[in-house]
Amino acid sequence: MTQSPLQPTLGELVATITTQLSNLVKGEVDLLKAQVAEKGQKFGIGAGLFAGAAFFGFFAFATLVATAVLALALVLPAWAAALIVAVVLLLIAGLLALIGKKSIDAGNEVKPEIKDNLKTDVDVIKDGIKEGLGK
Template sequence: MASRKSLGDLIAETPKLLTDLVKAEIDNLKSEVAGKAKGLGIGGALLAVAGVLAIFLISWLLYAGYEGLNVVFVPWLSALLISALLLLVILILVLVGLSAIKKNKDFNNLQAVDSIKDDVNMVRGLGHAADGTDPLDDLDRNAFDANRVGTNPSSTNGVQR
């Protein structure tokens, strides 16, 4: 059995524990923001590539119109096919880029911020969640019941039948 610490030892450890908690929460927030920023960067890069290809598309369309007016046969038709292919690639890049930006643009619902708020509420003495939610809502009750020794998860109040 582990030895118990005195009240003085526990009080002496509190500042170190709070400092470690704040550092861990800041690291968690940094990694979450970095992930969102990476997603925004990828989406922006895909949109930039789509913009460059759009410039090529315009040049191909101009070339196709020129060839169509000059020859009205095979060369302009091939230019139109290449333009259609570039248009398809541009549309795919735009859709993927916009999807990545929409997915990562919301910085309001960061889990790290919620965790920091819960920690501040605990330090203030407001409990796990100042909004009145039960702190046990965060736990997986089935996993908790299954891990308890000598109990059957289907039994009530830990009493075996």
Template sequence: MTHTEARTDQASTAQLVSQLSEQVTTLVRDELALARIEMTEKGKKAGKGAGLLGGAGVIALYGVGALFVTIGAALALVMPVWAAALIVTVTLFAAAGIAGLIGKKEVQQAVPPAPEAAMASGRRDVDTLMSAARQGRRS
């Protein structure tokens, strides 16, 4: 192989590396654009779904209210209206109080919001690495 042929081979290798670099850059840019478009579409669908779920929750809340009125009306058939309304009201407040106490207990168990188990595991890993490094220095 002559000196000129070697230079031609080197130039074509350099050109190939340059083309590869450009193509990889273009591929990564296109993949990121595709991912952005996909995430935007998914975000729109998630937002629409969340809105519909919120609307369903509001309608269900009105339905529960209507159910309690119906229960009060049914009780009013066998007792005075004020007593039926009082029974429904006391029952609702008792259920709210129980749910509130359970919710408070759950929140207290979740505080502090630090990932304590993961942090402890990380500390153990660091301690293990440090002791291994110390033993390595002693050897």
């Protein structure tokens, strides 16, 4: 069986597929790197702003706590007022910790997009090889 000059040989097909698969994988890896870099940059800026807000918020909150203790001390002994405020603050801290843990757990979920994309690409290539060999 003679091969037409317009049809590539099996070796040429395999070389082309190998090159295309390599380029495809490199492209997916570059996409992943770009996504991680973008998320890291946004996270860094957000974390810095959040730290600044937390710094000033801490002092404002401490002043409000002192105000609450002083207000309760008008009706109760000072130690009882401080104890009540401390218990309320501990309850709020526990609730915030639980909500924060749920939020962090939700953020750790990995999106399988790239894995699925690579699997789809490999399946398409396999189908192309089967079609090419079947002719």
